[in-house]
Amino acid sequence: MFDTTLSAASDRDWDTGAVEDPVRIAIVGCGNYARSVSIPAMVAGTYATPTVAVSGAPDTRASLADEFGLTSIDYDAYEAGAATDEYDAVYVATPNRLHLPHVETAARHGKHVICEKPLEATVERAERLVAACADADVRLMTAYRMQTDPVVRRLREFVAGGGIGDFQRAVGDFTFPVLGGDAGPDQWRLDGHLAGGGALYDVGVYPLNTARFVAGDDPTAVSATTRSPDPAFDEVDQHVDFRVEFGGEDGWVGNFSASFSGHFNTELEFLGTDGRVAVRSAFEPGADREVTVETPDGTLELAEAGADETVAEFDYFAHAVATGADVEPDGADGLVDMRTLAAVQASAATGDRVEL
Template sequence: MKSRRTFLKQMGVVSAGLPLVGPQLFSFNPQQSPANEKVLRVALMGLGGYAKRVAEAMKDCKRAKVTGLISGTPEKLKEWGALYNVPEKNRYNYQNFDSIKNNPDIDAVYVITPNSLHHNHTIRAARAGKHVICEKPMAISVKEGQEMVEACKKAGVHLLVGYRMRFEPHTLEAVRMRKEGELGAIKFFQGLSGFRIGNPNQWRLNKELAGGGALMDIGIYAINGCRYMVGEEPIWVTAQETKTDPVKFKAGVDETILFQFGFKSGATASCLSTYNMNYLDRFFLNGERGFIEMQPATGYGPIRARSNKGEINAPVVVHQTVQIDEMAAIILDGKKPEIPVDGEVGLQDLRIIEAIYKAVETGKKIPL
């Protein structure tokens, strides 16, 4: 069995190891589900730092459990298999995981590999007859995203994207307030998403693996958040890029991009995506009769929010636990989420990302 590092090198890319993340800062007390409810059996693909967070969160899931593992590193398969009680017959590498089609212990594959690998991994999982949960961004191009959507439709399986914030209670309350007219007509949104990135050799700074830079990672929170907070799709975009470290942020890897949206209603948005500034995790939504501010808006927790009426008090949850349980209900029960998380949602983010990059390149307003 070849290691993940070897596998990636064969594809002409560098190691895809994800950085470890810190401990949970919040708690979650789920209600026990009825014993007769089905449980979604999930194989995790790409055993890096974020997969570890997902696996730990899934210990508290009532509708889902980890039953399979996919990695190019034999040591990880052995270690994770023992840790999460996954038998050896349910452990796969990147070369042989297509055989999961014959494994009744696995219903879905959660793709948590680097961005450029999502396309291949999603299509292969779909052809194996398994539902797919794919981390964001869904792909590195609109073309790839469309092929993923079509492959899952053809296979008759769900394609969901890991938009955990679309299940987060403070976010849902903010969207409810906007939908019910408590803010009046929406006029403006601001989304700030950024942090100072560390190791210059990590996959997120490799264009072949990431498909770009900050915009393809942290910036997607501002893009996606703008869409569900405003409640409209943008009809045009303008954008400007700033790069202060061309050694760390090579050609095709953006450091900081400021971008603006316009909407059919007349609302506008101003957003920032960066790998060179900390403490940027804020949403602000302005309406004729009120506002909502979220800060932190998308971090792992706890999320904090307030409006012109005061604090928004919503349950503090482990995002990934809620996300996977809700996705299990979508797949197993046909539940309709309050805010969609399907492949079409991911595809629209990719269209917007491509338009932002085009606006940076041309200096022009790009219609959407």
């Protein structure tokens, strides 16, 4: 059963412990997520340490310098090579269309990169981003934190070992009320040029990539619809529903949805010929996962499973940089999703099934 897999396997199956000095990281783009989730995760971890903050806002730079003791510079100084002796790698967390120039700068300075997902706002720009890192011989990781989540990694082992039989279907949803709280319509996620897409690009990529990771398959075709009834979302998709085919005619399908309005929800379910696995709080940062496993052996329910996957994400990246280990969510992985997202948009626009 899954509880045996979860307890028998190390939470960090990638961790050899062979890191002498923490990898120093510059944070490029210090929005709310970077400040409240990513930087604290680096501080809480073992192998990564934040040392430089790059922001266009003087108040943000001052705040990060005071709270975390970071050297704080603006984007012009970053581009010019300021403080390059204070960091070994760069975490890019700017709006999607700004990823390319900031990654190119990191590569030009010989710095390794962990770049937020999706890699860019268009496939062509994402390809240039990946090429820049390859040409400079620096490591590139797409920041898919769910691939370092212990529960997700144990789930992949369980499924690969035949825990639910042959894959038949995956179902996933990520609903994030982007206008909730103090957030208003004047934000980059609602700017089609900067974001590239709305709910699809921002949160729809989570069920897509996590399902790909667990199953070890890549998409072969997609069909999709989008809706944006609220005028605030006139440049991006407010809701998206997309069907993804894996493995051709004899493969399996994923039915995924994402929304920028509605009750907050994150869930992922896998159905096989011999069982079912469902995960609640599947993509919420640092949340305890609720896992239900149904097989012929019985039903297992696990609450408060997992650990802070964002801490693991930055430790995973830093460990790979320090030891030369392979990175699973690399640039190629990010490009598969970029091409899939573009196909979803094309299908929604034309009403046609789009092959990949």
